[in-house]
Amino acid sequence: MSRAGTPPRIWRVLGDKRGDNAQVEVIADALERARGWTSELRHLEMLPKYVHGKPRVGPSLHHIDPSRSDTLEPPWPDLILTRGRRPSNAALWIKAQSGGRTRIVLVGKPAGWLTHYMSHFDLIVTSSETLPAPFGNVMQIDLPLMQVSADRLAAGRAEWEGTLAPLPRPLVAVLIGGPTSPYVYNAETGARLHARIARVLADGGTPWLVGSRRTPPGFLDRVRRGFDDRLRVFDWARPEGGNPYTGLLALADRFVVTGDSISMQVEVARLGKPLEILPLPFGWLGRVDDARRRAAAWMFQPPRDDRLAERARLTAARGLYHLRLMQQTRHFPRFHQALIDRGLACWAGADGPDGAGGTGDQRVSAATADDVAHILRRIDPLLRGA
Template sequence: MLSQARDPAAAPRTPLIWALQAEKAGDNAQVDTLLEALGLPVTVKRLCMGRRWQRGKPRIRANLGHLDRAASDALEPPWPDLIVLSGRRLMNVALWVREQSLGHTRLVLVGRPHGHYAAFDLIVAAPQFRLPARANVINLDLPLIEPPRVAISEAAQLWRNEFAALVRPVTAVLVGGPTQPFRFDAQVAQALIDRTLAATAGAGTLYVSTSRRTPAAVTRALARSLPPDARLFRWAAGSADNPYLALLALADRFVVTGDSASMLVEVARLGRPLAVFELPVGRGPRQRLARLRALFGHLRWRGHGARPQRDITELHRALYRMGLAVPLGEPFPASSGADGAHMQLAAIRTRICSLLGLCAGEPPAAALRTDNPASESHA
């Protein structure tokens, strides 16, 4: 039986807000950033997927069948006034909760709606999703990813002596992994190092840090390609000597592989000199299948103004346009200033306050969270 919606007149002055979170640290961090800017109390609901759905993608509908209910936080009344979420699998949960609340719960999605535009009261989308202009869509200049500034400062103190022994300038090379339709294999790893050495004229120290998505073959190729005085961190789960945060604090310039939105945006928001290594498009069967799916998606949504496929190169172009990065091979940009993120957050906050029926005056304010390590390389 559906639970009865709460009487708005009896609702508490402070709205009840849920943040839905699963295992993807990058998605969670974007929700955190938005809610910190909103500045209202939040209840976090941590949800675990059933075995089949840890990688699989269920059909989008109001349903909890893909959850491991025993391992997840309880979803029960009182139903929230607002849910903020990111990710396809959590969309089903949000739709189910709104159904239980008899339509009372408002939904704010960070990311792409996979065609379900009308299902959400507000959609906040990064540039790589290329969403059409709609009344309930805010297209961001950059994803809602904030670098963990407190943790970076702490790492700087711990690693300062080790970095003091390195020949300057230190060029941090932050390595992600393959993602459709791009190729990232041993040959591409060799090209990454060759082009980085050319861009730096071999000066200073290369400090390469791999991440959880870096294939072992790529890590081995990187090790073979590096000059003798370079440093290489091989990512491992739970490793206590991960230099990622220290690199964000102490490196002089950065080369980041173009697959990783989180690492690109963290470096950019810190205003550090950044070059993007754009991965080549693959030519194998999987890449051809991905291109066919993309074409089918464009044909399916033609006439709706939507381009549903994620395109990470849109993020690259946004970074270049804003002067926050250059393609690898061009001169490193100077350290940059603010990127306008706070102005966009203020606009999002105003829209959410309107959804909640808060007063039209000064909306709640709060400092952005600065201690949430969102990046894939140290999550």
């Protein structure tokens, strides 16, 4: 561990998920700017079976490929910044090797049933779509810290401007995720997308339909049926012509994003671009699952005051979590409404925020600066005496 009177030793323990890593980098950059504390990257590569497979939760390196990963050895860090199931397992292992002296800041909802390990994280930073149990080491912020870097936007603009600039306006990017409980991608989902695309074409604009890895095979073909070549399509299953996603973030006039994709909604909102959220239908058990998530949203909300009834709710929520009768989860409608209430989004087809370059990105930037400052204030006590 670092010696008294020296800056704390900080590691960023990260895997290969760029969106996850970017959120940790925001905090690391803020620590360097505001406190003068630099951090070192410990990049981890997973064994092939765990690139997509989920390793068991706990302090372990059994899922790490040591030949392709950075070395994890003493001197151990005073603080670890991490995100995700796989890197956080390694962070817990490092903490165990340090005799419990290393502090861990986990960005995002802890993965799986972490009843035993919840207290091993010294600070858990989650955004408003996640619903962890309301323990003292949990801190909630409004929006995830993910954002598209200026360099990546500039590269997207340079690559796609020649293709996108001549198209009839408005250029509307229709961004598609995939089935996520309680939502399904069925004929109703396709009909809603079909209607929104038809409206863009009726207004003389250009819709560009962009699928993702999670988009069901054949779904985009069903949505595009009946349209002419004014509808542009990018399909992950048949990636012809390159992925226009970053180019559209830089150059599109408006965005329609399916309700399941929090990450794409946040990336658009952080740019201050007009954002429409396409509501998705529930599956046959979706309404039951949604009711469960709504109950968790009420039970697991952060403390609101110090009244007896509020203390009783917190005690009950923690008890239900420990007994595994109510698990941490996500509640998408709660997050959608937060974006709408702040003027950062509207429902698909409704009147929403005006064009880019308005006040939306300024409001998001100010809120993020407040959130990051609050995170640093929570980190400071963890490093006293380090």
